[in-house]
Amino acid sequence: MTAISNRCADMQASPIRKLVPLANAAKARGISVYHLNIGQPDIPTPHGYWKALKDSLPEVLAYGPSQGLPVLREAIATYYSRSGIHIDTDEIIITTGGSEAVFFAFMATCDHGDEVVCFEPFYTNYNGFAAMAGVKLVPITSRCENGFHLPEATEIEAKITDKTRAILICSPNNPTGTVLSPEELQTLSSIVRKHDLFLLSDEVYRDFVFDGGSHLSTLELPEIEDRVVVMDSISKRFSSCGARLGNMISRNKAVMDAALKLGQARLCPPTVAQYGAAWIYHHLSDNYYEGILATYQNRRDVLMEELTGLDGVFLLKPEGAFYATIQLPVKSADRFASWMLTDFQFEGETTMVAPAAGFYATPGLGLDQIRIAFVLSDRKMRKALRILKEGLKAYKD
């Protein structure tokens, strides 16, 4: 029988989702599962989103423009202007989730066989889009011990070849919670200029920087403004993951022309959701942003309280986003995470986490690490983490 493509046969299953069948089986046995495996916030989607959506229901649910509705592109430009960042609406294309922004960024900047340097552990779905785009991700390992900050410039430059087209970063970071400093961004700026590269910057978590810190966007680096491609999304910012709306921003006109051609192929992003998103961008006040930031910071604090100082458990305080990559005293975090779903329960409940090995490109790394998304209420977080600790106590490696 004719076989499927090698590229799909070789694609890894999502480490975030691959244990879902085990979780479903646990639920079928009557066990409640706390989902710390996926960055799915429990925060209500702002009411205005639903109101704007209901107010905009058309008679014919038609295609929209390939680059997105003008009202949403304008709303996003306004959102950035709050941070003092000026973006023209034609430097923004609305994408179907941040996912599509990542894919478009790879496609627009790289040909098949080209390389993109990135820092592992990284958001695992980059692998999927790299496989789709035929791009080779070249990982540089960042270390738990120094809070997953960037290695020295020389170590980064050593990975650049004549096939390298871009460096890919994510700050605040999924899966580590690390926020790159202005100095680190300056280092990257020098490198991309020196080696004539693009800088692909996933800034989906830009509003989530803890402890009074601030986020420097790569859009604020004028010396590389024609090299920067930002990937963004409303999923986390506005707790609207299911809307599938993101955007790609670049001041490089050729990149935007390329993105538009890619966008025309798939016709348009979802139409009605864009009205909801435009409303949120236009109407949410500083109070909203401060409120969700405080919420996630509290959850981060719960995480630190519950897991700090445990024997064999190592994590540094996440600086932003809502993830932590945590070292556990187990040989295989994959087996442990599966076991938590198949063989363990505590008072009828268990906790699901994502094994971190799937966030590394280098085989053998991260085998004893998990990623936790702190996306549940303080009370549930505490419960979920206590169950995790009970699991660690009971688990035989």
Next chain:
Amino acid sequence: MTAISNRCADMQASPIRKLVPLANAAKARGISVYHLNIGQPDIPTPHGYWKALKDSLPEVLAYGPSQGLPVLREAIATYYSRSGIHIDTDEIIITTGGSEAVFFAFMATCDHGDEVVCFEPFYTNYNGFAAMAGVKLVPITSRCENGFHLPEATEIEAKITDKTRAILICSPNNPTGTVLSPEELQTLSSIVRKHDLFLLSDEVYRDFVFDGGSHLSTLELPEIEDRVVVMDSISKRFSSCGARLGNMISRNKAVMDAALKLGQARLCPPTVAQYGAAWIYHHLSDNYYEGILATYQNRRDVLMEELTGLDGVFLLKPEGAFYATIQLPVKSADRFASWMLTDFQFEGETTMVAPAAGFYATPGLGLDQIRIAFVLSDRKMRKALRILKEGLKAYKD
């Protein structure tokens, strides 16, 4: 400055959308534009869609399953069972528009550099997805003169090389309106078995077959059930293009596993729209399907009435879908279509059509052809076609 990828630089702009700036300029000058260029129906989206959507608004707009909501997959299986076609829900993956189904089908069956045989003129966006997937579309020309039906088997087989992985068809066809006969499908079935290929079948227009004809789905060819990949969409069937919901169907488990991995990378299709779509699939009666079919058939008849017998204009009666590819007495349909927007008006109105050359892969073909989508009311269709005829009279080649 660093350059964008060659593959994006080489991608064609959509022939359906590339004249949009000219249309916008015409509108800015106060001219009304009839859009026969794009398959955007004017038929109202069924009310139940909006009701089901409003009834399902959740507190948190969360990610759904990567393969789509069970309620929608079940509804689609039920829809097929009306035609006597049995599909298991795990043979269906919900995609972000039929667009993504096409991309997934290419990705799952082909590696970079592989070839897919198709019949030109073909839906132009296949080019975009082929470029994204690094797949080479190998065209076989179908001819206006015989209603764009398939050429002889020997002509098809002559294009098959050791790189060929699949044959791609679309029936009822966009952009020609041609419906493949059971005999033509049998021929294709023999060829894909003989050469160990997949058959990728775009059946988006399966409900639109005119003059009492019926549609044989490739899902009804048991001898190649593990070779068939169907791409489908709710866009046209339910006038919900902006929902961005389609699906890919295959009885080949490896293909579905591949599609799920691709699906996991982009997380999920739009969540809330799926409730609306499930409602429609479950609740619309035969009356609905008969009603829209009659509507499009009337429009097709208006098209034939208005354009048959005109000097230098050639078209055969479309058998299905809602498109016709029409030969005009002009040297460059591209220039003519542009001119209709930039230099022509009739009583303050003009008509926009899609130049057909972009639907051909072979350079030099279709230069004197346009594609018309008959997606406006009879009255508007008649008006738009009369304007087109006035334009043809006034145009100097």
